[in-house]
Amino acid sequence: MVRVIDDEDRTAQARELAELLVRSAEESKAVFTGTAAEIDLPVPLARAIVRLSEPAPMRELADDLACDRSYITNLADQLEERGLVDRVTGTDRRIKLLRLTAQGQALREKITRRVSESALVLRRLDDDQRAALRPLLEALLDSSGES
Amino acid sequence: MVRVIDDEDRTAQARELAELLVRSAEESKAVFTGTAAEIDLPVPLARAIVRLSEPAPMRELADDLACDRSYITNLADQLEERGLVDRVTGTDRRIKLLRLTAQGQALREKITRRVSESALVLRRLDDDQRAALRPLLEALLDSSGES
DNA sequence: TATTGTTATACTCTATAACTATA
């Protein structure tokens, strides 16, 4: 008895799989959201802090977070108000680096530690499962085979 | 030579994996977003239409889409303006069912067909890869092992 | 009294366009 998968089945199953994928990612993101909430920090600010492992030009942050420069100004203002970053003028005086304050660094460590501890990929998958998952996601993301 | 994975490695790799997962889902969602754009329909309206395979109480839709009842009213207004749904009073007269019009149904079919055709899980993974991916995502989502 | 849907309002996230300062 040969296992045959016709196109209709395949499509229906693919849809289910895509939904699973999106839900998995959403649950994973929920861990981050929850951590940010515990710390009483809006998610966008938390995301910015995590990227600031070292001082970075605002422009660079805009590229990293895939958003407009003006929005980074907005985030920087909020982070500054909370005493979490300083703006440091660069040697090219047009550039401003965002640098975590001591308080900002402490918060960054807290966030990354908590997120790591509760990451779903750690809590729900074992080493083998993680090893199996990676190449599949890489194949999914690999745009070299783009149609 | 034994392959040892210490905790620090594991955490770093898990973070990478979580990022891959989120990016995969985002690319998958981008397919949906692109389809909605082609059809000139805001994403939330497209999502609602997809759920309406058959008439459903607004309340139910709110549960499905995990949002507030008032927001469903908002969506329903927009869908109605576009001639894509009707509001049908239920036998319990408090309830209103959202029902796709002929035009709405046609649009729904167009959306689901296009999304299926361009789904990343179909275009980038083969049958075996999809079969391997599913149980991993299920393990990730399985909350029975919740801590 | 509890539930469904509606209204008015407001908040969060993010972008666009025009601007200033520096290069």
Add this chain to the structure above:
DNA sequence: TATAGTTATAGAGTATAACAATA
């Protein structure tokens, strides 16, 4: 003239609270 950041403004998406109708 091109680039970095800023300002003012606007838009999308979504929620909260108070309300009306029905159960």
